[in-house]
Structures are given as structure tokens and as C-alpha cells.
Amino acid sequence: MTTEVNPPASMRLGLIINPLAGLGGPAGLKGSDNRAQVATLLSTSEPSRALLRAARCLSLLAESGCTVFSAAGPMGGDLAQASGLTLETLMVTGARTSAVDTRQLAQAILQAGVDLLLFAGGDGTARDICSVVGEQLPVLGIPAGVKMHSGVFALSPEAAAEVVLAMIRGELVDIQSQEVRDIDEALLQQGRVNSRYFGSLRVPSPGQFVQSTKQGGREVEELVIDDIVADLCEQMEEDTLYLIGAGTTNQALMDALGLPNTLLGVDVVLAGELVAADVSASQLEQLLLQHSGPVQAMLSITANQGALIGRGNQQLSPMVLRRLGREGICALATKGKLRELAGRPLLLDTNDPQLDREWSGYIEVVTGYHERTLYPLGLPAGGETV
Numbered sequence: 001m002t003t004e005v006n007p008p009a010s011m012r013l014g015l016i017i018n019p020l021a022g023l024g025g026p027a028g029l030k031g032s033d034n035r036a037q038v039a040t041l042l043s044t045s046e047p048s049r050a051l052l053r054a055a056r057c058l059s060l061l062a063e064s065g066c067t068v069f070s071a072a073g074p075m076g077g078d079l080a081q082a083s084g085l086t087l088e089t090l091m092v093t094g095a096r097t098s099a100v101d102t103r104q105l106a107q108a109i110l111q112a113g114v115d116l117l118l119f120a121g122g123d124g125t126a127r128d129i130c131s132v133v134g135e136q137l138p139v140l141g142i143p144a145g146v147k148m149h150s151g152v153f154a155l156s157p158e159a160a161a162e163v164v165l166a167m168i169r170g171e172l173v174d175i176q177s178q179e180v181r182d183i184d185e186a187l188l189q190q191g192r193v194n195s196r197y198f199g200s201l202r203v204p205s206p207g208q209f210v211q212s213t214k215q216g217g218r219e220v221e222e223l224v225i226d227d228i229v230a231d232l233c234e235q236m237e238e239d240t241l242y243l244i245g246a247g248t249t250n251q252a253l254m255d256a257l258g259l260p261n262t263l264l265g266v267d268v269v270l271a272g273e274l275v276a277a278d279v280s281a282s283q284l285e286q287l288l289l290q291h292s293g294p295v296q297a298m299l300s301i302t303a304n305q306g307a308l309i310g311r312g313n314q315q316l317s318p319m320v321l322r323r324l325g326r327e328g329i330c331a332l333a334t335k336g337k338l339r340e341l342a343g344r345p346l347l348l349d350t351n352d353p354q355l356d357r358e359w360s361g362y363i364e365v366v367t368g369y370h371e372r373t374l375y376p377l378g379l380p381a382g383g384e385t386v
Contacts, residue, residue, distance in 0.1 A: 010065040010086070011116065011168055012361060013055075014109035014137075015076035016129065018121035019097060021145045037070035050144040051079060053157045054120035054230055057142050058083040060161035064168055070110045071105050073097075079301055089111070100129050104133040115362040115374075116167070116204065118160065120144040123182040130180045130199040138175055138374060139201040140164075145195050152201045167362060167374055170343030171206065172335055175364060175372040178203045223335045227369035229253050232298065232330075233373075239293040242269040243284065243324075246312045247300035249332045266315045280315030281317040288323045295324055300332040301365075306341045308363075308377065310349025318352035331365040331375075338365065338375060345378030 051074070058079060066316075067086045068078030073093045080087045090108040093101050102121075106129045107115055116138045119125055122145010132137060141153035142160045154160035167173050177200045229252045236242065244250050244267045254261035254269075261267060265278035268287060276283060288295060297316060301308050308331055309316060331346070346363065350356050363377040 011065050011164070012112070012114040013061075013066045013068050013164070014112065014114040014117035015049055015068050015070040015080060016105050016109070016117065016119040016121070016125070017054045017070075017074065017076050017079065017104060018102060018119070018125040018144070019048045019050055019074045021121035021125055022053075046061065048074075050120045050142075053144045054079055054142055055083070057120070057161045060087065060158065061085065064165060066164070066168075069109055069114050071108075075101060075105060075281045080249070099124070102128040102274065103132050107198035110136060111134075113121075114165065116140060118142065118164070120157075122146055122148050123150050123180070126150045126180045126201065127182050127198050130201050135177065135200060135202045136205050137202070140204055149181045149183065150201075152180060152203050163206065166206055167204065167376075170341070170345060172338055172367075173204045173206060173366075174204050174375060175204055177201070202372075213347060216267070221334050221336060224336075224368055225249050225252050227371070228332055228334075228366055229256050231366060231371070232332075233257070236272075237294070238271045241271075241275070241287070241293065241295045242292045243297040243316070243320075244265075244269055244298060245299040245316075247302075247332075249300040250298055253298065263382050264312065266313060279315060281315045281320065284315055284320050287323070288320060294328070295335070296328050296330055297324055298330050298332060301337060301346055303337055304340060305336075305347065306344060307347040307349070310318045310347060310351065314351070316350075318350055318355055321350055321352075321355060326363075329363065331363055333365050333367060334372065335367050338373065343374035348377050 013176060062084045067088060068076065068080040069088045070080055071093045072089045072093045074095065075088055075097055075303040076091050077087055090112060091105060102125060110133055114137065117133065119129055119139055125145065126141060129139060140160055140163060141150060142157050143153040154163060178199055182198060182200045228249060232253055233256055244254060246264050249262045251263055254267065257269065257272060259269065259274045260277065262278040266284065267277050268275040268279060275285060282347055298370065299308055299313060302311055305311065348356055348359055360378055362374050364372045365375050367373045
């Protein structure tokens with residue numbers, strides 16, 4: 001038996017372009033924070049470096065089917081439409097934009113629930129985005145500024161496009177926390193270089209195996225599962241109700257917690273204690289009604305088939321899943337299991353077509369200790385076929 005799976009819904013791509021980024025580079029300025037100097041440069045006919053470099057990136061995404069979420073005008077909307085991409089307008093900006101516009105657009109993109117925020121700018125733009133988004137969603141920079149000391153930028157506009165296309169193709173793309181740093185321009189004018197840390201963003205990059213979990217270039221599954229379990233144990237909170245799904249990874253988690261496990265069922269854990277074992281959908285729904293705190297489901301994928309929801313965990317009814325929310329799903333898999341899917345999306349079959357459509361897209365999968373991989377999440381196509 002094999003399962004046909006549709007591709008995920010088109011990637012939801014947030015886009016922020018700082019039209020002023022990089023403006024001072026050719027003039028020998030060290031950034032674009034000085035508004036008076038920038039105003040003088042704007043009076044020239046020099047084209048926007050950020051817009052030109054963003055256009056190079058978006059031209060490679062024209063046939064990708066991405067839906068772009070941005071602002072009407074120069075901060076993304078105009079260029080997205082010119083590149084032939086579908087645009088969802090979140091706000092409107094004037095011809096002259098500012099850091100306030102960047103932060104407002106970042107907030108709107110965050111609320112829209114995109115898969116990835118792509119921005120064109122420099123360290124100042126990264127700072128503004130970081131102040132709003134933090135580590136709540138993946139962010140990737142198209143290098144377009146004068147200063148780019150932060151670790152959040154692709155090597156080139158083309159490299160940024162390749163990361164996005166790799167995600168769309170279902171290749172393994174890791175998520176890594178990278179520093180946002182910026183130089184104080186006022187101090188720089190006094191001959192003092194002071195690079196400050198302003199926060200971190202979670203940045204996608206093509207995945208590689210972690211050295212400690214491989215032998216001869218291959219993952220050792222037992223070691224990777226140990227790494228995944230160590231990560232989960234470190235992240236577990238006392239007030240969170242955990243729904244522990246089926247599979248050997250979750251069995252290893254329960255062993256690490258010193259709790260009995262139902263290998264082919266769903267167990268419920270709170271504050272390090274087993275609350276209920278091998279629960280039904282109705283029992284889960286009742287437990288969730290009684291629990292006012294956060295809830296998270298630990299779900300491993302089935303080998304070869306790649307099922308995340310709907311195979312072996314039908315106890316997670318649509319009511320339970322809506323209570324969890326998409327952010328409450330913690331997907332677990334070794335990279336070896338993901339590679340076996342050859343780019344096919346993880347299977348999403350909630351028994352609620354509307355919920356399937358809402359959740360289809362890209363999901364973070366825990367693939368090691370402090371290691372996350374972005375991977376497509378799709379819905380069943382024609383059911384199961386021989």
C-alpha cells in the first residue's frame with residue numbers, strides 16, 4: 001500500500017523591502033540611518049540597491065507558485081506583482097518609508113501566519129524585524145545594505161532564492177538561530193567600531209547532518225533519537241499538557257521521563273507525571289476541557305509513508321487539533337526518515353477538509369538536539385492505492 005499526497009499549499013512568503021537600504025554605499029556612507037544624508041541621496045537618480053537585489057531574487061521565484069504577503073507600494077507589493085507572484089496586501093505605505101513602516105509590516109506578516117519572512121535590507125532592517133518577530137518564525141535576508149554584520153543574510157539574492165526553492169522542493173532545510181548585530185553609526189563617525197548584539201532570528205539554511213550523530217556520512221538513528229529526546233526533555237514545561245503519540249521516538253521520550261508508554265496509542269503527561277494512558281478521542285477532549293494551560297502534541301512520522309496526522313493517531317480529533325492549534329504540534333523525525341520521502345510532503349489527514357487546507361504548508365520538524373528542519377506538510381490526494 002502507498003499513499004498519494006498532494007503538494008502542500010503554495011508557500012506563504014512574507015516580504016519586506018527597505019527601499020533605502022544600501023543607498024549610502026556608493027557614496028561612501030557606512031549605513032542609511034542618517035536621515036539627512038539619505039534625503040540628499042534620494043534627490044539623485046540612483047536606483048534603489050535593495051529593490052534591484054530583491055528583484056533578482058524574486059525573478060527566480062516567479063514560477064514557484066508562492067503567495068507573497070506584503071505592503072502595497074515599494075516595500076514589496078509593487079515588485080511582487082511585477083515578478084508575477086500572487087500578492088496578499090497587508091497594508092499600504094507611502095513613497096517614503098521608515099523603520100516604523102518596517103516594524104508595522106513585520107507585525108502584520110507575523111499575524112498573517114506566513115511560512116517564511118524574506119527581507120531585503122541591511123543590519124538596521126534586520127534589527128527592526130527582530131524587535132517584532134524575534135524567533136517566532138523563520139526569517140531570511142537578501143543582502144542589500146551597507147553594513148551586514150548579522151548572520152541572517154544569504155550570500156547573494158540568488159542564494160536566498162535557492163533556499164526558498166529548496167523548501168518548495170521538499171529538500172531538508174534546517175532552522176538555525178543567528179545573531180542580529182549592528183554598528184553604531186554615530187560612534188563610527190568618531191572612528192570607533194562598536195558592533196552590538198540586538199537579538200536572534202531563526203534562519204533557514206540547507207540541512208547537513210550533525211557531526212556527532214553520523215558515522216561514515218550516515219545518521220545513526222539510535223543516536224539521533226537520543227538527541228531528539230534530550231531536546232524535548234529540556235524544553236518541557238511544568239504547566240503544559242503533553243499528548244505523547246505513537247512510535248519509537250516517543251517511546252524513548254517516555255523512557256527518559258521514567259513513565260510507562262503505550263507504543264501504539266496516545267498517552268497524556270503533565271508536570272512529569274502520567275495523567276492518562278492509551279486515551280480515546282472523547283477522553284482527550286474531556287481532558288482538554290479540564291486543562292486551561294498550554295497543550296502540545298509530540299508526533300513522530302511513520303516510516304516511508306510519512307504520515308504525521310491521521311494514521312495511528314486518530315484519537316487527535318478535529319476538536320482536539322483545533323484546541324492544540326498548529327503551533328501546538330511538535331513533529332519528530334530523523335533526517336533519514338525525511339530523506340526517504342524524497343521530497344514528498346508529510347501526510348496531513350485530520351478528517352476535516354477545512355482544517356487540512358488551513359494547516360497545509362510548511363512545518364518545523366525536530367530532527368536533533370536544538371535542531372529544526374522546515375518540511376512541507378500536505379493533504380491526501382486520492383486516498384490509499386495499491
